[in-house]
Amino acid sequence: xxxPRLIPxxxxxxxxxxxxxxxxELRDVGDPVELGAAYSKGGADELVFxxxxxxxxxxxxxxxxxxLVAEQVTIPFTFGGGIRTxxxxxALLEAGADKISVNSAALARxxxxxxxxxxxxxxxxxxxxxxxNGRVRSHSATRDVERGTLEWARECEQRGxxxxxxxxxxxxxxxxxxxLEQLAGLxxxxxxxxxxxxxxxxxxxxxxxxxxxxxxxxxxxxxxxxKRLVALREELRGLGVPLRNAA
Amino acid sequence: xxxxxxxxxGAGNVRSVELAVRRLGAEVVDDxxxxxxxxxxxxxxxxxxxxxxxGAADVLRERHAAGRPILxxxxxxxxxxxxxxxxxxxxxxxxVPGRAVRLQDERxxxxxxxxxxxxGEVYWFAHSYEAETEATTATSEGHAAIVEHGSFVGVxxxxxxxxxxxxxxxxxxxxxx
Numbered sequence: 189x190x191x192p193r194l195i196p197x198x199x200x201x202x203x204x205x206x207x208x209x210x211x212x213e214l215r216d217v218g219d220p221v222e223l224g225a226a227y228s229k230g231g232a233d234e235l236v237f238x239x240x241x242x243x244x245x246x247x248x249x250x251x252x253x254x255x256l257v258a259e260q261v262t263i264p265f266t267f268g269g270g271i272r273t274x275x276x277x278x279a280l281l282e283a284g285a286d287k288i289s290v291n292s293a294a295l296a297r298x299x300x301x302x303x304x305x306x307x308x309x310x311x312x313x314x315x316x317x318x319x320x321n322g323r324v325r326s327h328s329a330t331r332d333v334e335r336g337t338l339e340w341a342r343e344c345e346q347r348g349x350x351x352x353x354x355x356x357x358x359x360x361x362x363x364x365x366x367x368l369e370q371l372a373g374l375x376x377x378x379x380x381x382x383x384x385x386x387x388x389x390x391x392x393x394x395x396x397x398x399x400x401x402x403x404x405x406x407x408x409x410x411x412x413x414x415k416r417l418v419a420l421r422e423e424l425r426g427l428g429v430p431l432r433n434a435a
Numbered sequence: 436x437x438x439x440x441x442x443x444x445g446a447g448n449v450r451s452v453e454l455a456v457r458r459l460g461a462e463v464v465d466d467x468x469x470x471x472x473x474x475x476x477x478x479x480x481x482x483x484x485x486x487x488x489x490g491a492a493d494v495l496r497e498r499h500a501a502g503r504p505i506l507x508x509x510x511x512x513x514x515x516x517x518x519x520x521x522x523x524x525x526x527x528x529x530x531v532p533g534r535a536v537r538l539q540d541e542r543x544x545x546x547x548x549x550x551x552x553x554x555g556e557v558y559w560f561a562h563s564y565e566a567e568t569e570a571t572t573a574t575s576e577g578h579a580a581i582v583e584h585g586s587f588v589g590v591x592x593x594x595x596x597x598x599x600x601x602x603x604x605x606x607x608x609x610x611x612x
Contacts, residue, residue, distance in 0.1 A: 189540070189576070190547025190560060228598070233548055259454055264559055264596045284450045286561070286596060309479050309510070311544040311561040350544045350561075381542050402542060432548045432557050434598060 191432050193233035193403035194394070194424075195383060196410055196417060198223060200269075201241040203249040207412065214240075217412045220253050225260045226414040231421045231434040232263060236289070236353070236405060239269030240328075251279045258284020266314055268353075272300075274307045281308060289314040289353060292326040295333050295340075298347060305348025314383075315349040317341060319370060320357040329357045337370065338377040345378045352378065353405065356386040361408050363389025366397040375400050391423035398429055437461045437609045440470035442495065442511075444487030445479055448595075452476050452508065455595035459606050467494045472612035477509025477593065481521040481535070481564075484514055492528055499530045502586045504612045512582055512589030513564055521564055531584040533568025538578070551580040551592065556600045558592035565591065 198205050198220055205223050206214040217223075224235050237257070239250045254267050267280045268289030277288040288308070294300050294315055304313045318329040319337040326333045341352055354374060356367035366387045374382050384397040385405035397404045410416045421431055439461045441449055452474055453463050464470050473495060478484060485492070495515075498505055507515045516527045519535035527535075538545055544563045551558055551573050558580075566579040566589070573581035575591070582589040588608065594601035 189542065190545060190549040191557070193547055255450075258451055262455065262458075262596065262598050262601065264561070264593075281448055282450060284448065284454065286448065286451075286593075307479065310563055311546060350563075351546060379542055381544070381546050402547065 189402070191233075191430055192398040193383075194231070194417070194421065194431065195234045195236055195403055195405050196227045196232050197236045197238060197385070197405050197407045198412075199238050199240050199407075200250075200253060201239065203253055205412065206240070221256045221260050223412060223414070224257050224265070227417055228261050228263050230414040230417040231431070232417060233403070233432055234263060235261065235265040237265060237267050237269075238289075239267070241270070251283050254280050254283035254285045268314070268316060274303050277304055277308060277312075281312060287312045287314050287350070289316045291316040291318065294344070295324065295326045295335070298343060301344060301347035301349055305350070310348050310350035313349050314351045314353050315344040316353040316355065317344070318355050318357050322370070325357060329355075338373055341374055341378050345380050349380060351381045351383060353383040353385060355405075359387030360385070362387055363393075363408065365389060365393040366404075368396055368400060371397060371400045391420055391427060394420065395424055395427045395429050398424075437471045437612050438464045438469075439472045439474060439609070439612075440464050440467040441474045441476055442467060442488060442491045444484050444489075444491065448478060449476055451593075451595045455602070455605055456609065459602065459609055461609050467491055468498065471504070472609060473498055473503070473505045475505060475507040475511035475514060477511045479510070481510065481513065481519045481525045481527075484510060485525055485527070488514075495528055496530065499585060499587055504608070505530070505587045506608050507582075507587065507589035508595070509562060509591060509593055512566055512591055515582075515587055515589055516566055516568060519564060530587050531566075531568055531570050531582060531589065533566055533570065533582075535564040536567050538563055538565055545578070548597075549575045549592075551575045556604070558590075558594065558597040558600055558604070560592045562591060
């Protein structure tokens with residue numbers, strides 16, 4: 189198996205990195221290209237940019253951001269948020285993104301996963317799943333969609349997803365640790381790589397998640413500070429997690 | 436200055452390859468026949484890629500016959516073989532004897548950073564098929580990672596996305612071109 193991966197997640201809106209408090213009060217915390225490059229230098233294995241722009245005008249900036257990131261960052265990156273069609277996804281890949289991530293659009297029309305996989309190859313298609321108590325939620329986790337998490341995960345795999353990015357909503361931002369039981373269930377339910385998200389508070393939490401998943405998404409634990417990534421990698425190495433030497 | 440032409444055959448990540456070789460001082464040109472190095476990048480699925488290649492397929496065969504350098508990346512390596520299992524079976528360019536077969540790993544696609552032996556450099560992989568060929572000269576966890584046959588070099592990993600290690604690899608390719 190390839191090495192376990194650490195993936196900083198940057199929320200972007202209107203072309204800037206933002207920090208949201210309960211999806212409101214968005215605060216500008218930096219430039220996506222600068223922050224992405226700094227994380228890359230700090231040893232990130234990949235980056236995820238999640239466009240949380242509210243308006244259509246702001247969404248149009250996503251391809252521009254991907255294009256600028258590709259010029260400065262030489263590790264793989266994923267773009268998610270607001271992708272509804274194959275054309276949306278192709279524009280991001282042509283700009284230099286390696287993968288796209290879909291969530292609510294795939295729940296609303298699961299055939300989108302097949303269309304994306306056919307056009308881009310499975311390895312470029314990440315399906316993001318927001319889950320709470322074993323059930324899937326959509327629209328930034330505001331709606332229950334009457335689906336079990338494991339059932340939806342299996343369907344995503346059958347339809348051609350290349351990876352699953354699974355966020356435990358009840359853990360997100362708590363820093364109390366990942367939902368290991370849920371992640372172990374997913375490990376057994378599908379044979380796709382799984383990226384764990386939601387709940388990281390310390391290095392031990394991340395190490396635990398990497399025992400049952402192939403990658404860990406890092407959001408609030410990093411506080412948009414690349415130095416924290418460097419420190420976290422050191423701690424994880426100390427815990428015996430075999431991370432890539434990025435030099 | 437080395438000139439590099441990239442075979443374009445549909446949607447995908449050609450720009451990353453372009454940016455990577457430009458960073459190393461190469462000039463990107465359109466002429467696949469005359470360029471110092473021709474790159475067959477890794478994009479999408481096998482059938483749509485072969486369909487999309489069109490006339491470029493013959494240009495690449497002629498380049499190979501003439502001993503001029505070609506670099507195949509990921510799917511680009513698999514397309515250079517005699518054929519692939521992908522999409523129910525697709526004939527390849529036939530530059531390198533062998534076939535691409537579906538990975539039998541615990542997790543497929545195989546996505547992530549993994550060491551390549553000999554050498555131990557760590558590169559970025561993202562694939563569901565692998566080359567089965569006697570032209571394999573380096574492996575990663577038992578899978579073909581580098582394939583060399585005549586003037587063709589194929590890599591299963593993505594040097595254009597493999598940070599400093601990838602840049603070192605591409606630099607060596609450019610210096611041989």
